Amino acid sequence: MASDQRDPDALRVHFGEELRRMRMRAKLSQSQLASALGCTPQWICQLEKADKTVSEQTALDLDTHFKTDGWEHEEGHFLRIYTTIRRAGRHRALLPGFDAYLHHESRAIGIRCFAAQVVPGLLQTESYARGLMMPGESAETLETRVTGRMERQAILTRQNPPMTIFVLDESVLHRPVGGSKAMAEQLDHLIGLEQSLHVDLRVLPYGRVSPAGLEGSFILLSFVQDVDLMYIEAAGVSQLIEGRSTTFKAGVRFSLVMGESLSCTETFELLNRVREEYS
Template identity: 50%
Template sequence: MPRPQRELDPNSLVGHFGAELRTHRNKANLSMAQLAAALGCSAQWIGQVELAEKPPSELFALDLDTYFETGGSFHRLWKVIKRAGRSQVLLPGFPAYIELESQAVLIRSFVTQLVPGLLQTEDYARAVISAWPDPAPVEERVATRMEQQAILRAETPPYAWFVLDEAVLHRPFGGADVMREQLKLLAGLVTSPYVQVRILPFASMTYAGLDGKFTLLRLGDGTEILYQEGPGFSQLIEDPGTVGDCAARFDLVMGEALPRAASHQMLLRTLENLK
C-alpha cells in the first residue's frame, strides 16, 4: 500500500527538489522501482527524496539530469540547496565573502591568531572549528573550508599574500602531529609563484597590526573590498577611506614582516623544534 503523501513546506528547497523529481517521474509514467532500476539506486531512496526525508546527493542530481535530459536543472537546484545549507552554519556575510573571494585577482590577508582558512590543512581546520562552542555541524564547515581552497588550485589562481603573526606558529591546534603537517604545508609554499607567506616576528612593534586580522580583495575590475570578522559576525566593506586605510596597514605589516626566504627559515626552525 503506497504511503500517503504529506504536505511539503513550500519554502523547503529539498521539498522543491522532491516535487520536481516526482513531476518528471510521473510525466515519464515511471514507478519509483522502475526509475530506481534505471539509476542504480533503491526505490526507498527515491521515495525519501521525493518526500524531502533525505536531501539529494550531487551524483543523484547529475544522474537525474542525464536520465530526464533536463539540461542541468536538477544539479543547479542541488547547488542552491548546498549554498542554503552553508548559510545556516556559516557566519552571516561569509557566503557572500566566499563568492567575492572566488572572483579576486589579488588577496592580501593579515592574521594574528590562526593559520588563514585558505592555507589550513583539513585536520588543522577541524581542530580550529571544533574549538568553538558552536552547535553548527563541524564537518559542514570543514568541507566548506576545503572547497574554498580550490581557488588556489585553479588554472589561473589569484595572487595571495599572507602575513602571519609569529604567534600563529606556536599555537598548536590539534596537537603536535596536526601542527607539524600544517607547518610543512606553509613551508612548502615557498616555491609557489602565486602564494607568499611572510612572518611578522615578535620583535615587530608596528601599530598597523594591533587591531587584529583583516583581508583585502581586489577584483578583476579593480574594485577593492575589505573583509573583517569578529565574534559572531563578519562584514564586507567597500568604503574607499576604510579600504585605503587597511591597504596602507597591510603594506606596513608586509614591510615589517620577514622576507620570504627568512620566513621560510623560521617555519623550518619552528617545525624542527615542535615536540
C-alpha cells in the same frame, strides 16, 4: 521557486516533488523505481518526503533513468536542482556577510592579509580547517564550510592568480589547531609555499612589537579598476568596508606590519624550526 533559491530545505522539498511527479508520469511505483536504481523503496520514499539529504550521484542516477533534458552531458534536471541545493547550503553555512566577500575575492588581482590568530582560509589544510569548526554546528554545516574553504583556494592556482601577501603573527604557528598531526600537515603546506610565484608569506615574530599588528586580523582586496576593499571578522560576524579613507589607513597599517616581519628566508627558517616541534 525563486523566493526559495537560498533555502536548502525548500529546495529539497522541490527535489522530492519533482521526483514524485516524474515517477507518477512514468507510471512507476516506488518499488519499481527502487529496483531500477538499485536502492530500497524506503529510500525513494524518504527522497520524495525530503527526509534524505540529496547526493550528487542520486541526482545523476535519476537524470539517467528518466533521460531528463541535458542528462547526456551531466546537466540534467535533477542535477541542476542538486547544484542549487548545494549552493544554498553553502550560503546558509557562511558567516553573515561573507558571501559578499567571496564575490569580491574571486575577482581580486591582489590580496593582502594579516592573520593575528589562525592561518587564513586560503592557506588552510582540510584537517586544520576542521579543527577550527565550532562543535555545536550540524555535521552538514561543518562539511559544507570545510568543502567551501578548500574550493576557495582554487584562486591561488588558477590561470592569472591574484598576487597575495600573507603576514602571520608567530602565535599562529604555535596554536595547535586540530592537534599535533593537523598542525604538522598545516606547517608542511605553508613550507611548500616557499617556491610559489604568487604567494608571499611572512611571519611577524614575537620579538618585534608592531602597534599596527595589535589591532587584529584584516584582509585587503585590490582590483583592476575598483577601489580597495577591507574585510574583517569579529564575534561570528563579518564586515566588508569600502571607504577610501579606511582602506588607505588599512594599507598603511599592513605596510607597517610587513616592515616588522621576517624576510622570506627568515620566515621559512622559522617555519621549519616550528615544524620540528610537531614531529
